[in-house]
Amino acid sequence: MKQMKAVVIGAGVAGAASAIALRRIGAEVTVYEAYPDPAGKVGAFLSLAVNGLRALETLGCLDAVRAAGFEVDRQRMWSGRGKLLGDVPRGRAAGDPLRSVTLMRADLVAALRAEAVRVGARIVVGERLTGTGAGGGAADEAAARADLVVGADGLRSAVRRTLDPGGPEPAYAGLYGLAGIAPSVPEAGPGRTFNLTFGRRGTFLHLPAPDGTVWWSVQIADPAVPAGIELDVDELAGLFADEQVPRRILGAGARIDATTLFHVLPPVPRRQDGRCVLVGDAAHPVGAGQGASMALEDAVALARALHAEPDRAAALAAFDHGRAARAGKLARSAAANRDAKTAGPLAARVRDAVMPLVFTRAYARSTNWLYDYRPGALPQ
Incomplete structure (x- = not known):
């Protein structure tokens, strides 16, 4: 052939x-x-x-x-005030021996x-x-x-x-992002844990790396397409002035390595x-x-x-x-x-009230179809 x-x-x-x-x-x-x-x-x-x-x-x-x-074991979701909203396995079903990377x-x-x-x-x-x-x-x-x-x-x-x-054609999704690395801070929490904080001005993600640094990224909601993403670290920290952990990480000498506009x-x-x-x-x-x-x-x-x-x-x-x-x-x-x-202020309050009651229990039902997928083999 x-x-x-x-x-x-x-x-x-x-x-x-x-x-x-x-x-x-x-x-x-x-x-x-x-x-x-x-x-x-x-x-x-x-x-x-x-x-x-x-x-x-x-x-x-x-x-x-x-x-x-x-490897990362757990994913935790937090409100802007530091309330734990959910704690689930990261990128896997609970009994899966593989760990998200x-x-x-x-x-x-x-x-x-x-x-x-x-x-x-x-x-x-x-x-x-x-x-x-x-x-x-x-x-x-x-x-x-x-x-x-x-x-x-x-x-x-x-x-x-x-x-x-x-x-x-792709269209702006109403979000833009920045990502980088910060020095170690105690507030970042334990290793092997992915953290997502729903802030008032945006969503903050962070996880402590094995070398002691903290890898972080931010997603900022903005309905208007930015002409350019020109925030520096101090300005970014100001957007998270009400959220203690994100503010502490960004204020510890974080650097910005990447910016992006999200599209759908x-x-x-x-x-x-x-x-x-x-x-x-x-x-x-x-x-x-x-x-x-x-x-x-x-x-x-x-x-x-x-x-x-x-x-x-x-x-x-x-x-x-x-x-x-x-x-x-x-x-x-x-x-x-x-x-x-x-989410706007009202929807955010509803989310913070409801998530601790339902998210952890509903997580497996809503994600098992995704994580249980088996791709099959290829010829050697």
């Missing part, structure tokens, strides 16, 4: 993972990435729940990713890219798909000749626009056409701390579908159908999470 020639657009989490998975089923894979390689521990951190970790295990990258980050996004991408190269994928950086086809740049030329084109190029996907020029994307009606297919944020930017995990799931599911079905168009249709319901359900959960973070 003729070897499938696959072009992957984007070498982030979704793209590098897809390259590994496609190499595992024998495809010839070239990855085109518009940006240079990540450099060191710079930027925002992310967490991988156990469903993402199981996908990493299938890809053969779990040990490398664990070594690049640290938190690491810098750049380190996750680096581990996946290293494995992709090790198994024989070719990664070309500094090449952007323009959608002009043959006669365009290197990425366009390669995509025009490929048997399979995987759009792993994120929220503003060029592959998605090629598939559906009149399709949906309406459901994408056309995610594949029998030769091109979307994965990760290009297909379904789910949020809820699951973006990377869902991209890893996509990579495994795509390769399994192509391995099981010789007809490529049928395989892509089966992959798309199989992923749509799960991604859609998670997107609805993410929307509810955003609503909680942008």
